[in-house]
Amino acid sequence: MDFSENFLHYVWRFRSFDSAELKTAASENLKIIHQGFLNANAGPDFSNAKIQLDGTIWVGNVEIHIKSSDWLKHHHQIDDAYNSVVLHVVYENDVPIKRKDGTTLPVLELKNRISTELITRYERLFLTLTDFPCINQIREVDQLVVDAVLSRTLVERFEQKTGAVIEMLNNLNGNWDETFYRFLARNFGFKVNAFPFEAFAKAVPQQIYAKHKDNPLLIEALVFGASGFLNDEFTEAYPKQLKAEFQFLQKKYNIKPIDATMWKFMRMRPQNFPTLRLAQFAALIIKANHLFSKIMAITDVSKLRMLFEGLPVNDYWKTHYHFKKQAAAVSIQFGKTSINNVLLNTVALFLFAYGKHTATQSYINSAIKLLETLPAEQNAIIERFTGAGVKIDNAFGSQGVLQLKKQYCDEKKCLSCGVGVKILRSSSNHH
Template identity: 75%
Template sequence: MNFPEDFLHYVWQFKSFDFGDLKTATAETLKVIHQGFLNKNSGPDFSNAKIQIGDTIWAGNVEIHLRSSDWLRHNHQFDAAYENVILHVVYENDAEIKRRDGSVLPVLELKNRVSAELIIKYENLFLTLTDFPCVAQIKSVDQLIINSFLARTVIERFEQKTNLVIETLNQLNGNWDETFYRYLAMNFGFKINALPFELFAKCIPQQIYGKHKNNRLQIEALVFGSAGFLNDKFTEAYPEKLKKEFEFLQQKYKIKPIEVSIWKFMRIRPQNFPTIRLAQFAALIVQSNHLFSKIIEIKDVKELRKLFENLPVNNYWETHYHFKKEAVKLSTQIGKTSINNILLNTVALFLFAYGTNTGTQFYISSAIKLLESLPAEQNTITDKFTLAGVKLDHAFASQGVLQLKKQYCDEKKCLSCGIGIKILKQS
């Protein structure tokens, strides 16, 4: 018996056992009219089942165990929630179980009714040590079935992320613009500098920029000063101007800059240096302060990309990677891949979160359309699924795969996965 109780849940739910001449442990004729509905909360495993024992039809709950003695081991005999159990389904009947009133609980033993082939198929799926359980079988599943389940997992993923967004929103007294600003800042850090960007955004609220929206130099000073990059001595005119502006603004707004040492430059391409990202971030603020308010006004998702293109980045950064030394000329605009990343991880998320929080389906639909317009992500996880035969046409599918891997494959929840269930059902 090398399987968990969840396997028997699958067997009962999908009637994957021999139904011929069913009898209870006391030799009474048994007929399953309806197996009930799987209960994922506390209480019996299946609710609203309907069975016939002898000439009597019963409606109620079904409890499932590997062994009937598990009923006692789990202390169900003391729990009133189990008084309405009409059938005890077990793999092995090793003990007589009585209800609290002394009546014997009807038992169906599955030991000789589940095929060895199904058990072996489950063990091969569940006990695999490969990258994900069905790596060898997933190519046999119709892509429509895979896409259908990925549609479910991507919604799960965004619902989970929405919960985190709402937590931050509540901390910021329901201010969507400020919440979006914080998440956008983290996204500009692209993992390696996400934490410094988050700390930087927390030390200077977005509303301060709004007071200086017509003064580009002051906004750039606020950005680089709050980020800790203006505490040095400079020989060039531009950083010196920024420093003087920030010294005044710092006193005015009581800004406490973050420690510059937390920014990471090692093993990063110069185009992705935090100084370049901060310059782009400042240009975005200059061009579109209170950005989220603009985003929710846009009706065509194709227009969202334009918000991050052709930013007025200061010309200084065309020949500098940082404030210390000149460099060969480079493009200061956000690259297409980086814009895709921002649209995926921040814009789509906030459209979904805003739509969910306000009960507005339009924004949820806009988030999904945006994901479907973006190319599928390429990383070690998506590459493995693609290699195994899964077709990922867009970011909606790749986001679904990331959730599938994290919440189902890694947790070995094959019996809760539509793909895993289909593989087990295949002959």
Template identity: 70%
Template sequence: MNFSEDFLHYVWQFCSFDHHKLKTADGEELKILHQGFLNKNAGPDFSNAKIIIGETLWAGNVEIHIKSSDWLNHNHQVDKSYDNVILHVVFENDIEIKRIDGSVLPVLVLKDRIARDLIEKYETLFLTLTDFPCIAQIGTVDQIHIDSFLSRTLIERFEQKTELVIATLNELNGNWDETFYRFMARNFGFKVNALPFELLAKTVPQQIYGKHKNNPLQIEALVFGSAGFLNDQFEDDYPLSLKKEFQFLQKKYAIKPLEVSIWKFMRMRPQNFPTIRLAQFAALIIKENHLFSKMMEISNVAELQLLLNDLPVHHYWKTHYHFKKPADGVGIQIGKTSANNILLNTVALFLFAYGKHTGTHLYISRSVKLLENLPAEQNAITDKFTSAGVVMDNAFASQGILQLKKHYCDQKKCLFCGIGIKILKQA
């Protein structure tokens, strides 16, 4: 048979086997009152089980193996934490097992009690070579059940991301504004240039921009100069002005510019060039210097979207994608999709993280509401699930899908997935 112990855990946990006239391997009558609780830590597999063997009521732990000899292979015979195991559940009983005190351990053999179609369903999920194990079956699961599990995976995803936020927060001595600024900067890189943007944020802390909030040209000079784009020779007035301002600011703040070579332009649409993104980033800083507190104050989704619209991007970029490279009809505002990406990956995350860290459920609720009001992401992963029959109405669902794919589907954890369990239970 092609299955692991996890499959037998599932079978025992959900009582997915034939209960008719249960007996131990020694022929004693067996009745299961409670199968116990799955233990994900060290020790026996299930705790606090209650069973009747013969006429005796037993309460304790249950250990599960493919073969009874696995008890010896795992060295349980010398581990006192297994002394209170009251039942050994196995697929095959190939050897008699005794406790440390010499008493024979009762055994329940499941080999002839698990339905063949259940094993086949399990093998179909785990042996599939498609994009995700249940690609052919997920469309048969009620959407309500899928949504319920996606709620769990979404929370898992944001809790994991919150750990990264808190780690940065601790590094910055509890400064939420600076932490938010770093994550916002990285988000502006949109994966391809995420690292250069993050390095830029570390090179020029937000508080430096605050000292020049009334001088847009100096803020733009700090952004482009620190990013490494002002080390060239220019003829146009705008880059010449930026370079002059930055030469003064660089000395004042001892700024070491990034190497311009780290910025990626290849295979990108001009609207996504890092120069355009940097111009938009500078404009956002000019528009709102205290980004974190501002976005934490706003509860209306439309207002949050408005904050990222109509940025005061310098008019130079209407006719340029890059310094010294003129162009016509350049779109200088952040597109709707990009704005939603920032709201999803930075604002919603920080609402959740701040709520978790401070114990303020209001912010967590606002994070969820924001995700529910943002459109679902469209990418290679979500498209596969949509094609398989999953409905994704908003970013809450699509974020849940991304977590599902990475931490359940890709790792073949169908037996820990509410959707996979539902498929196995279906007649």
């Protein structure tokens, strides 16, 4: 018999055992009135349980073990926290157990009360070596159950990510605009250039741009100068101008540019070159200064996309991938996929984080609505889930799946997952 204590927690919690004519090991008649509440902290496994032993009602805690001797192995006999245990639930009762005060602990043995079908189903889920244990069973689970689980995991994912937002917010003395600007910059770098983008954003705080919002050239000079791209000698008019402007701004604001070698160009399509991304980022600042406040003021999520469309990117980039080198014409607008990525990873996250932080449900609702309008991400994890029969319609679903995979499937926490519980329960319904 190869199962964990968690499996017995599941069996007890959902009463997935034969409960006809229950008796303790000492032959007392046992009736379970309430199995108690699973305790995630230290101490006995279930708190506030209510049982009846030979007609007497007991309220207290329940401790669960594979073998009753585990009580001694875990040193509960010397721990005062276990004096309040009213029932010891075990798979196998191998030794009688006394409490610290010498009284015998009533024990319920489940050995012959759990159906072999439930155990087989459990083993099929848990003893698989795959990182997606229910890959063969999930299609039997009602989509409504799956959707409810994904809603929960999505919120969990965004709550975890909110932690990082609030941490930076506190470091920036509660300045939401600056926090948003830093996260947005990181997102603009996508995975490859996230780090240099974040470093460059630190070099020029957002309020410096605000002072020059009516002069696009100065904003472009700040962006390219701080990112380390204006240290060369140039022959073309545009980079020359930028360099001259930046030399003045750098002194004025004491800007320390980052090292240009931090940027990665390798194995990248020109549309994703950091130089073009920076040109788009500068154009976004020119188009919408104090972007965070603008986003928070938009109530119709379909209008959020418009902030990132039709950016006033300098025409120089129509024929250049980087300074000094002319190239075949390339689209200089922020593409649809890139916009979706920013809406998902920065805009939706900040709506959610701001809503959580200020306890304003309408922002959380806007975040969720926005996720429902965005297409699901395309990656190997999502493909495995759709291949197994899970319907993923939008980014809300795909984000939920990514969290489910990371926090539940990879950790084999099927017993804490609504899908895993449903698969097991469908086998124990005949009790």
